Every structure is written in structure tokens, then in C-alpha cells.
Amino acid sequence: MTSLPALESRHRAAFAVLSRLISCLVTEQILRAFYLPLHDPPSGITGILVVLSTHTISEDVDVFRPLRSSDIFVVVPMQNHPVLKDEKARKHGWLVGLVDPLDMLSPMLEFGSDNNGVDELDKFSRYILDNLRPPPWDVPSRGALRCVECPVALWRKFVETIFIPENLRDVIAHEIQSSLDWQTISYQNPPACPSLHAHPIEWEQSLVAGHPTHPMHRARMLNTNDTREYDWYHPKIRFVRALKNQLNILGEFSAIANELATTAAKNAGVSLDYSDDHIFVPVHELQISNISTRFKDVEILDEKVFLPAQAQSSIRTVIVPDFPGIALKLAVGVKISSSLRTISHFTADFGPRFSADIVPKLAVNPKILAVETEPSSAVYRTVDPEIAKHFTAVIREEYQPPKGENVIVCAALLESGHANVPAGISAVEHAFGLDTEEKKAVFLNSYIKLACEALIPALVKNGVAFEAHAQNVLLRFDIATKQLRGFIIRDLGGLRIHPATLCKSVGVDFRFLPGHCVATQTLEEIFPKFYHTFIHNHIQRLIRLLGFHHNGRGWEMVREHMSSMIPEEHPAWRVWMSPSSKTVNSKCLMRMRMRDSYRDMVYSPYPNMIQFRPQLPAHMG
Numbered sequence: 001m002t003s004l005p006a007l008e009s010r011h012r013a014a015f016a017v018l019s020r021l022i023s024c025l026v027t028e029q030i031l032r033a034f035y036l037p038l039h040d041p042p043s044g045i046t047g048i049l050v051v052l053s054t055h056t057i058s059e060d061v062d063v064f065r066p067l068r069s070s071d072i073f074v075v076v077p078m079q080n081h082p083v084l085k086d087e088k089a090r091k092h093g094w095l096v097g098l099v100d101p102l103d104m105l106s107p108m109l110e111f112g113s114d115n116n117g118v119d120e121l122d123k124f125s126r127y128i129l130d131n132l133r134p135p136p137w138d139v140p141s142r143g144a145l146r147c148v149e150c151p152v153a154l155w156r157k158f159v160e161t162i163f164i165p166e167n168l169r170d171v172i173a174h175e176i177q178s179s180l181d182w183q184t185i186s187y188q189n190p191p192a193c194p195s196l197h198a199h200p201i202e203w204e205q206s207l208v209a210g211h212p213t214h215p216m217h218r219a220r221m222l223n224t225n226d227t228r229e230y231d232w233y234h235p236k237i238r239f240v241r242a243l244k245n246q247l248n249i250l251g252e253f254s255a256i257a258n259e260l261a262t263t264a265a266k267n268a269g270v271s272l273d274y275s276d277d278h279i280f281v282p283v284h285e286l287q288i289s290n291i292s293t294r295f296k297d298v299e300i301l302d303e304k305v306f307l308p309a310q311a312q313s314s315i316r317t318v319i320v321p322d323f324p325g326i327a328l329k330l331a332v333g334v335k336i337s338s339s340l341r342t343i344s345h346f347t348a349d350f351g352p353r354f355s356a357d358i359v360p361k362l363a364v365n366p367k368i369l370a371v372e373t374e375p376s377s378a379v380y381r382t383v384d385p386e387i388a389k390h391f392t393a394v395i396r397e398e399y400q401p402p403k404g405e406n407v408i409v410c411a412a413l414l415e416s417g418h419a420n421v422p423a424g425i426s427a428v429e430h431a432f433g434l435d436t437e438e439k440k441a442v443f444l445n446s447y448i449k450l451a452c453e454a455l456i457p458a459l460v461k462n463g464v465a466f467e468a469h470a471q472n473v474l475l476r477f478d479i480a481t482k483q484l485r486g487f488i489i490r491d492l493g494g495l496r497i498h499p500a501t502l503c504k505s506v507g508v509d510f511r512f513l514p515g516h517c518v519a520t521q522t523l524e525e526i527f528p529k530f531y532h533t534f535i536h537n538h539i540q541r542l543i544r545l546l547g548f549h550h551n552g553r554g555w556e557m558v559r560e561h562m563s564s565m566i567p568e569e570h571p572a573w574r575v576w577m578s579p580s581s582k583t584v585n586s587k588c589l590m591r592m593r594m595r596d597s598y599r600d601m602v603y604s605p606y607p608n609m610i611q612f613r614p615q616l617p618a619h620m621g
Contacts, residue, residue, distance in 0.1 A: 011106070013183035017151040017176060018108055019101035021215040022051060022076060024590040025158070027098045028604055031073060032057055034093035035082055038131055048128060049076040049099060050092070054161040064091055066138035069111040073158070074148055075128060077105040080550055083607045084615050091136040097583075097607040101213065102544050108148040110157075111139075151176050151215070168596055175216040175338055182218035183209065193418035193427045196406060196479055201319060203412040204312040205233045206427070212414065212541050214337055214589050220315075221335040222286070232315055236285040236306040237328065239264060240391075241272075241299040242380075244279050248345070250352040251376030254279050256326070256395055260307060263322055268304045281378060282307075282328055282393055284316065290333040290390045295380065298391075313411055313471050314491075316341045319398065329374075329394040329491075338593050343392035346516045347493035348379035351394055354492055354510070361506040363461035368486030369454035370399050370476075399474070399488045406479050407488060411470035414541045426545045432482055440546040444554060446484050447475075448539060449561045454487045455534060456565040460572065463501025465526040467494030469533035470541070493518075494533075496526040517601070527575050528603045532587040540609055552614040559610060576610050584608045 025031045031054065037047040051073045059065075085097035109128060125145040132139040148154055152173050159169045186208055194202040211217035220232065239261045244254065261280030265272045272280065283291060285306070292300060309318035309328070316332040331342040351374030359371050373396070380391035401407050413428035421430045434440045451473075458464040466472070466489050474488040495518050503509050512519040520526055535558070543554030559577070566572050575581060583605035592602045 009187035010184050011149070012187050013180050014149055014151055015104075015106045015108075016101070016183050016209055017180050017215055017217075018148060018154060019076075019104045020211075020213055020217060021151055021154065021176070021590075022049075022074065022104070022108075023099050023101050023213050024215060024588075026051060026082075026096055027213075027606060028588040028591050030057075030590060031158075032061065033082075033096040033099065034090070035078070035084065035096050036093040036131060037081070042124065042127065044079055045077050045105060046081055047078050048131065049078050049082060049096065049104070050132075051076065054158070061090065061095060064136075066135060067092060068138045069140065072111055072139075074154065075109045075145070077107070078103055079105050081615065083609070083612065085607070098609070100540075100544060109145045110148050110154075112144050112146045151180055164594055168594075172216075172338075172593060175219045175221065175335065178219040178221050179216045179337075180218075182220055186218065187417065190417055190419045192420045193415075193430050194412075196408075196431055196477070196482065198406075200407050200409070200474070201310050201312070203408045205310070206412050206415065206418065207313055208415045208417040210313075210411075211337060212537055216338045216593075219335065219337055222333070230286075233311045235309050235311055235318060237264070237282045237309045237318065237320065237330075238285050238288055238303065238306050239280045239301045240283050240291055240295075241278055241280055241301060242295075242297075243277055245277075246297065246381055247279065247281070247378045248348070248381050249279070249378045250349070251356075251395070253376035253378045253393075253395060256376060257281055257378070257393075260320065260323065261301075261305070264305045264307045267307070268302075270302070270305060272301075272305075279378070281391075282330065283391075284318075284330040284332045287331055287333050287390065290331075294387055294390055313409055314341075316343075317396070317491075325398055325400060327396040327398050329396055331390050331392045333390065338589075342389035343379075343394060344493070345379045345385050345388045345392065346513055346518070348377040348392050348394060349513055350516065350518060351375075351492045352377050354495075357508055358464075358502070358506060358510055361508065362464060363457045363505070365453065365457070368450055370486070370488045372399055372488060372490040373397050374492055396490065399476075401476065404479055405476060405485060407474045407476050409471065410473045410475055410487075410538065413475065414470055414538075414545060416545070428542070428545065434546065437547070441548065441553065443484075444542065444546050444548060445557050447542065448554075448557045450484055450486055451534075451539070452558075452561040452565050455489065455530075456562065459526065459530055460566055460570055462505045463498035463523055463526060465496040465530035467491060467496075467529060467533050468538060470538045472533070473538065494529070496520055496529040498523040498526055523571055524575065527572060528585040528587065529601070531576070531584050532603075535609055536586050536606065549612075550614065552612065555609065555612040562610065576608065579611060581608050581611060584610075 026033045031051050033049055033051040035047055035049055053071055053073045056071050080103040082096045082103055083098035085095040129141055155173055155176055190208055191206045194206055258280050260282050261272060307320050309320050311318045315336055317327050317329045319327050334341055355373035355375050359373055374394050376395040378393050380388050382388050416426045432443060434443055455466050455468050472491045476485040478485060497518050498520050501523055543549045548554030563577060566577055585603040586606040588602045588604050
């Protein structure tokens with residue numbers, strides 16, 4: 001087969017979104033997919049993923065019928081085989097349980113009435129058709145295969161045959177388009193990979209593609225205005241003057257906020273009207289229009305009264321160079337990925353109290369895990385939480401590394417495609433000099449061991465599951481030796497906690513606001529959040545990037561180190577560590593989005609990757 005031409009930025013971005021969309025549709029079992037190992041495949045390809053259309057999902061997979069071109073949603077070339085659902089070879093191929101974007105290749109193909117593929121694809125298209133032969137397939141040998149080039153078009157094709165309200169279809173289509181647009185911009189102007197000496201904020205701002213599996217991973221949407229020229233990483237912090245009795249204030253928020261405002265006013269050469277009854281609240285500049293629309297009883301200060309800030313990878317959490325040691329988590333009326341990034345009254349109430357009453361008592365080893373506390377907050381006082389979430393601020397204490405140590409947000413290490421790094425080399429390989437398999441293995445083993453020792457004890461002993469995805473976890477290391485020291489966990493708003501276990505273990509009957517999603521009815525309910533964030537979207541990515549997924553070595557490390565932290569009598573052992581545990585509940589990003597759900601989690605069975613062993617499907621006869 002003729003080698004395919006290099007993808008331009010737009011095509012690369014389309015593939016990034018398409019691969020994530022297909023990954024979610026298949027892994028969440030929204031669509032069924034078969035994997036076909038190929039006879040004498042083209043260089044770099046091991047097989048094809050044949051994703052079936054929605055009308056086939058209700059059929060019994062073990063009842064054979066020939067599948068036609070109308071039954072096929074999309075065909076994806078694969079450079080590695082996906083995770084199989086079971087060990088049973090069916091006539092159509094191997095049933096897929098999980099497929100990762102990293103295993104997919106471009107171009108993706110679909111059946112159509114015409115062929116808009118480029119000439120180089122003709123031979124490849126014929127090759128694909130030759131492998132979809134009767135009797136298991138009833139596909140015309142000269143059927144028209146065309147390139148899938150537009151993620152929005154594939155989304156619209158998918159929703160043609162399922163029930164989703166039309167307005168929600170359109171909203172999701174706009175989010176996918178935004179993700180495509182912003183990913184294109186990122187590929188056109190990729191950031192450089194920082195050095196191990198770089199300030200942590202440089203790493204926060206070095207993300208190339210962001211979330212590893214979310215189809216709307218790069219979406220950034222305002223209700224108005226074209227945001228493509230906005231500098232997301234260097235926002236201005238504006239100020240609003242409000243009566244203290246209009247807010248619920250916890251911790252030292254008033255003193256810190258007023259100090260921030262005083263500095264901003266001094267820089268602007270203006271004086272502020274101070275009063276014991278008032279407070280100056282910092283707000284993100286993008287939130288000013290929402291403040292002015294929804295809160296008529298507050299005073300928005302002149303735009304020249306501001307502080308320059310630097311945004312972390314989440315965009316809504318910023319550091320202010322004039323005030324080292326703290327970060328501001330601010331409501332931002334912007335949809336990032338698929339959620340409006342505001343801050344709930346639950347988070348504002350929970351963080352300061354949990355930081356003071358519980359964090360010091362958690363079963364964590366302070367030598368290897370630091371918890372960034374949220375000692376102060378303010379939220380507008382109203383009975384309507386949908387209003388309150390637009391006027392909320394949380395102050396977080398930032399970890400200050402000792403001399404000779406530095407920290408990097410783990411999400412940045414899992415990126416690739418930087419301007420100063422050869423293609424195909426991830427940031428973690430480049431920064432830590434992991435240029436041999438042995439170096440990679442030593443690094444990965446140390447990383448997994450420390451991560452398990454840092455994050456699992458609180459789950460086992462306290463019933464507290466940290467939201468340990470790579471954007472919430474920072475790696476600590478010795479700059480000179482590159483030796484890993486431990487981790488930092490941040491963002492307390494996404495925890496899952498079993499109150500009875502917590503109370504029994506720390507001796508504090510912590511009170512949750514009624515309806516707060518952090519509190520669970522059973523201990524088992526905290527497991528899916530931890531699995532999805534820590535295993536599925538964090539550790540799995542690192543294992544795959546370093547080349548220890550398909551040979552199973554990375555998962556052997558996971559089993560070894562998780563086994564040392566989870567007692568066999570603990571319920572988590574049966575769910576995660578038992579060899580008979582083939583599936584686990586994990587978060588479904590697309591199912592949630594299709595239900596227009598953000599806070600109400602939707603879980604479904606995923607293959608239990610903790611128990612993954614190498615899978616080598618034989619070629620089909």
C-alpha cells in the first residue's frame with residue numbers, strides 16, 4: 001500500500017476528535033464493534049475496527065447473520081488491537097470491550113453512495129473490502145468507501161437513528177465543532193515542552209490536546225463573542241464590591257480578597273471605598289457580563305482595577321504572580337469540554353470545612369502526598385443554586401516545593417506533539433530522558449508504586465476517593481536526580497466520600513449539605529469515581545505512552561502495588577483485585593452528555609484494566 005500523506009493540522013485535529021468520539025461510543029457500549037485482525041496487512045496496521053450502526057445494538061451478538069454495508073457505522077484502521085470483551089472468537093471477529101484513541105489510525109472510512117477519498121486510498125479501500133467478504137459479511141466487493149473527515153458529520157449521522165432532543169443534538173454538535181476548531185489552533189501553534197527546571201505554571205500551560213478520551217476535549221464556548229483570539233492562559237482578575245451579608249463567607253476570604261483588590265487599585269492609581277459592611281470579590285474577567293446580568297445589587301469596579309493572572313490547565317483556576325502561595329478558583333461562564341465552568345454552592349461550602357476538619361486526619365503519608373487545601377470561599381446567598389454558581393470563588397493553598405524539588409501537573413506529562421520534541425515522543429519521555437525500555441520501566445514502576453501509596457490509603461481507611469485524574473494530580477521530583485518524591489492532590493469538589501466510614505475512621509461527624517453528590521450511600525459507590533479518574537484516564541494513559549500496555553507489564557505493576565495497599569477483606573479487593581472481576585463500573589462521558597447530565601454521574605461496565613493480561617487474537621479463518 002502507498003504510504004499515506006502526512007496529516008495537516010485540520011486533519012490531525014479532526015482525527016483527534018473522531019478517535020475520542022468513537023472510543024466513547026464503543027467503550028460505553030453505545031455502539032457494538034468487532035475487531036478483525038488482517039491477513040498480510042499494510043505496514044503499521046494490525047487490523048480494523050468495524051463499528052456497527054445503532055440498529056444492530058439490540059441484536060443477539062451470538063445469533064449469526066451476514067452484516068451488510070448498511071449495518072456498518074464506521075471502519076477504523078488499527079495499529080494495535082483493542083481490549084476484547086471476551087475470549088470468544090465470533091464469525092465477524094472479536095467483540096470489543098474498550099478501544100483507546102492511541103490505537104487508532106487515520107483514515108477512518110464509511111460506506112456511502114460516492115467516494116470522496118483521495119487517490120492514495122483507493123488500494124487501501126479495496127484491501128478493506130477484500131477483508132469484509134462473505135459469508136460473515138454481505139458487502140459489495142465494489143462498494144464505495146469514503147473518508148470520514150468531519151466529526152460533526154459523524155455525530156449527526158449517529159443521532160439520526162436515536163432519540164435525542166433536537167436542541168441537544170445541535171448543542172453537542174457545536175461543542176464538537178468547537179473542540180475541532182481549538183484543537184486545530186493547538187496543532188498549528190503547539191507549545192514547547194518545558195524543562196524539569198521550569199516553573200509549574202509553564203507545565204500547566206503546555207497541554208497540546210488535553211483530555212485523553214473526551215470528544216469535546218478542547219471545546220471552549222462563550223454564549224457571545226468570538227473567543228478564538230482570547231488569551232485563555234493570561235486572564236485579568238476583575239473585582240466586584242458587594243455587601244458581606246449578600247454572601248456566605250468561610251475562612252479568611254474577606255481579608256485575602258480585600259488585599260487582592262487593594263493591590264489592584266494601587267496598580268491602577270485609584271482608591272477604593274472601604275467599609276466594614278462590604279467586601280471586594282475577585283471575579284474572572286469573562287464572568288463580568290454574567291455578574292452584571294444576574295446580580296443587580298453589586299458594584300462592578302472599573303476595568304482598570306485588575307490583577308494579571310496566569311491560568312492553570314483547568315482555565316478557571318488561576319495564580320496571581322503578586323500573591324504567591326495561593327490560587328483562585330473562579331466561576332467562569334464558559335463551556336469548557338461539555339460543562340459550564342461555574343462553581344457550585346456545594347463546593348464553596350465543602351472545601352473550607354473539609355480542609356480544616358478532615359484533611360489533617362486523613363490516612364495519608366505526608367512524605368509522599370500533599371493535599372492542597374481550600375481554606376476560604378465566598379458564594380452569593382440565594383435559594384437558587386443555578387444563580388449562586390455564577391458568583392462563587394474559592395481560595396486554594398498551593399504546594400510550595402522545597403529547594404531542589406519541583407512539581408509538574410501530571411496531565412502535562414501525558415501530552416505529545418510539542419514544538420521542540422520529535423513526533424511520537426511524549427512529554428514524560430522527553431523531560432525525564434526515558435530513551436530506553438529499561439528507563440521507562442523503572443520510571444513507570446516508581447510512579448505507580450508512589451501513586452498507589454499516596455492515593456489509596458484514604459480510600460481504604462477513610463472511605464474518601466480522590467478525583468485523581470491527571471489534571472488534579474501533580475508529580476513531585478528531585479530536579480538534580482530526577483527521582484520521584486511523591487504527589488500532590490488538588491480540587492476537593494470532585495471527591496466521593498462514604499460518610500459512615502469517614503466518621504468511624506477520623507472521629508468527626510462531618511456534615512454535608514443535603515443533596516451534595518460527594519456523599520454516597522454505600523462504600524462501593526466511591527469506587528467508580530476513583531477507577532475512572534485514576535486508572536482509566538490517568539494510569540492507563542501513562543502505561544500506553546511508555547509502551548507497557550499490550551505486553552501487560554504495566555498492568556502487572558498496577559496489580560502488584562494496588563495489592564500491597566488494599567487488604568483482601570476490603571470490598572475494593574473483590575471489585576478491583578479479584579482475577580474473576582472482568583468488568584468495573586466507570587464513568588460514561590457520552591452517555592452523560594446525551595442525557596444532558598453534568599453532576600448526576602452515569603456509569604456502565606468497562607473492562608477491568610487492573611486485571612488486563614496480554615491479548616493476542618488469532619487471524620480469522
